[in-house]
Amino acid sequence: MERTGESVRRLGRFGRRYAAALRLAILLPLGTIALLRAGPAHLPATVLVVALVVLWTAAYCWWSARSESPAPVVADVLVLLAVSSSVLVTDAVEDVNVGWLRLLITFACVAWQWHTPPLTGGLAALVSCGGLVAVVALAGGEAPLLRSVAWAAVAALLSRVSWTLVRRAARRADRAADEAALARREALVAAAVRAEERDLATALHDTAATTLLMVGTGQVSGSAEWLPGQARRDLDRLRSDPGHATGHTDLVDLVRTGLATTRLRVDFDAPPSLRVPSGVARAIADAAGEALANVRRHAGTEEATVRLTGDTTGLRLDIVDKGAGFDTADVAVTRRGLRESVHGRLSRIGGCATVTSAPGEGTVVELAWSARHD
Secondary structure, rough: OOOOOOHHHEEEEHHHHHHHHHHOOOHHHHHHHHHOOOHHHHHHHHHHHHHHHHHHHHHHHHHHHOOOOOHHHHHHHHHHHHHHOOOOHHHOOOOOOOOOHHHHHHHHHHOOOOOHHHHHHHHHHHHHHHHHHHHHHOOOOOOHHHHHHHHHHHHHHHHHHHHHHHHHHHHHHHHHHHHHHHHHHHHHHHHHHHHHHHHHHHHHHHHHHHHHHHHHOOOOOOOOOOOHHHHHHHHHHHOOOOHOOOOOHHHHHHHHHHOOOOOOOOEEEOOOEEEHHHHHHHHHHHHHHHHHHHHHHHHOOEEEEEEEEEEOOOOEEEEEEOOOOOHHHOOOOHHHHHHHHHHHHHHHHOOEEEEEEEEOOOOOEEEEEEHHHH
């Protein structure tokens, strides 16, 4: 069974309300026509019939607006059959006063098609239209009058066809909306997978890959005392899941812990404590660690300064060295160090990283984050 979409549901509610509005809108003109064309002798009976139509129409509109069952339509058909039979009492055929009844039945048949299943709406139209035709024929109506009355069934058929086309368009709109929602979900999943892969690649670059590269290129000896501890820390870092970190973490402690692994002499200037969201703290600490690793690998110096300022609403972490420096325009786009490990990490938490350097003038890496952008 096909799921009903939002467009189809909205259309159904619109059809029910519009059908009720149409039935109410025609009461005044049809009642006026009925009373003006009634003969003096039949005016009292016509007034009673019109009053019945007005009262029932108000009750029917109230009932049908609160119920999706076929009961209001069934009751409506029965009342309209009773109203049609009034032709025998008011002598409407002789007074040429059948027109208002024909219009009343026609509008009812048309409006039913907007909020009923095809079988219910079709049967209701045939019964009510057939009843009026039978009563008019019994009252002596001639063929032209009978044909004009029978046109109510044709109007109902055209209304059903039109409404079916509109519903099909609504179902197509729902299918298109579902397909777009599915595409958005798939895109979000794909983006999440890419982000996880990127975070893993960045963590791998910053930890095990860097350590192995240093050993492989002979920068450090495989027997260095600090190497086993560094390898354990690399493995622990890869096993951690920073993307799902919750709560708040002391950034000062996190940065200070990372400084112990840099094998640089670092002058660390920071407040006693600075608690920020754990994901933010992890990203900033990791970016700072990569910046210090670059100092150790490329700057030609063993000294650096790290300054942390700010509070829980915004902070700035500067990593400064007086080493060889470099031309930032010469950094290849394929290098992950600055692109992903520094700029990428800060971008993903709503912060920004700025690298200022020139050959022979050292390097300043500025990491900034503000809570309003988190």
